[in-house]
Amino acid sequence: MPETPQPHVVPASGGEDGDQADQMLRQLLEQALRAAQLANQQAVKMAQDFAETYSREQKLARDLEAKVQELQLTQRQATVFAEDLAQMLRSERTRRRELERSMDQLRIANEELRRNGLQAISHLALAASIKDPGTGAHLQRVRRYVEAVAQHLGLPQEKVEELGYSSVMHDVGKIHTPDHILQSTDTLSPEQFEVIKQHCLDGERILGDGLFFETARAIAREHHERWDGRGYPSGLKGEAISLAARIVSVCDVFDALTSRRPYKEAWSVGDGMRTIVDGAGTRFDPVAVSALQALHERGLVEGIRAEVSDTAD
Numbered sequence: 001m002p003e004t005p006q007p008h009v010v011p012a013s014g015g016e017d018g019d020q021a022d023q024m025l026r027q028l029l030e031q032a033l034r035a036a037q038l039a040n041q042q043a044v045k046m047a048q049d050f051a052e053t054y055s056r057e058q059k060l061a062r063d064l065e066a067k068v069q070e071l072q073l074t075q076r077q078a079t080v081f082a083e084d085l086a087q088m089l090r091s092e093r094t095r096r097r098e099l100e101r102s103m104d105q106l107r108i109a110n111e112e113l114r115r116n117g118l119q120a121i122s123h124l125a126l127a128a129s130i131k132d133p134g135t136g137a138h139l140q141r142v143r144r145y146v147e148a149v150a151q152h153l154g155l156p157q158e159k160v161e162e163l164g165y166s167s168v169m170h171d172v173g174k175i176h177t178p179d180h181i182l183q184s185t186d187t188l189s190p191e192q193f194e195v196i197k198q199h200c201l202d203g204e205r206i207l208g209d210g211l212f213f214e215t216a217r218a219i220a221r222e223h224h225e226r227w228d229g230r231g232y233p234s235g236l237k238g239e240a241i242s243l244a245a246r247i248v249s250v251c252d253v254f255d256a257l258t259s260r261r262p263y264k265e266a267w268s269v270g271d272g273m274r275t276i277v278d279g280a281g282t283r284f285d286p287v288a289v290s291a292l293q294a295l296h297e298r299g300l301v302e303g304i305r306a307e308v309s310d311t312a313d
């Protein structure tokens with residue numbers, strides 16, 4: 001509290017004393033007025049200070065409140081955002097789980113399909129072996145040559161395997177060829193040859209329309225086509241013949257030449273290979289021939305022959 005000024009107290013006396021007393025009274029009054037004025041000024045100043053402080057504090061309080069509201073808003077937004085994000089993650093996880101489940105089912109279905117397909121192949125190959133002894137070993141060797149050639153040409157492993165198992169069915173259509181023609185040791189008549197030719201289309205038909213046998217169907221139909229277009233059944237030329245059939249053609253003929261058949265003895269590997277090389281660009285795809293030749297030079301052809309002999313049937 002500000003200090004209030006104290007009035008000067010003058011002792012009272014008589015006579016002139018009356019004037020003096022008046023004067024003193026006036027002085028006292030003036031002093032009292034000045035003191036009251038001063039006190040009033042100080043009170044006003046205090047009130048102003050208080051009002052100022054109060055309004056400053058009010059402003060601070062308002063700012064603070066606004067800040068708090070702003071923060072609450074931000075927090076609410078953050079909460080909403082976090083909830084949205086969580087929901088997104090939840091649905092993303094669900095989607096991923098569903099996708100993984102579908103992928104698993106697809107894998108299982110594919111595996112099943114593959115197993116059934118491979119089972120069907122072994123049944124068909126068995127049927128062909130029963131009808132034509134020596135066929136089993138021939139099919140195994142052709143498969144091995146085809147896989148080795150495909151690998152040498154840099155095809156992906158999946159494709160190599162597919163070509164291998166599909167090649168086993170190249171002559172599956174011969175199930176319908178009469179035995180007396182199939183096992184004849186005489187030169188075939190043109191009519192008989194027409195019957196033989198039929199095995200390509202029969203094979204394609206036997207293999208149905210499943211995706212698993214797509215390559216096998218192409219091989220069955222086209223393995224007697226020639227690079228120069230003079231083969232059968234359609235006279236396809238060059239790369240119009242599927243790569244699978246071009247590879248099988250080279251391997252099939254090579255094995256037929258170097259195996260014993262009812263109508264001929266087995267040729268030596270050297271003679272067989274020379275005939276194949278001679279046919280490059282006319283009967284055979286030169287690229288497939290070069291691949292088989294490269295395998296022969298690395299001793300792989302002899303290796304396969306040693307592993308799969310004719311007695312394997």
Ligand SMILES: [Fe+2]
Pocket residue numbers: 170171199223224
């Ligand atoms: Fe054939």
Ligand SMILES: [Fe+2]
Pocket residue numbers: 138170171252256
């Ligand atoms: Fe064959």
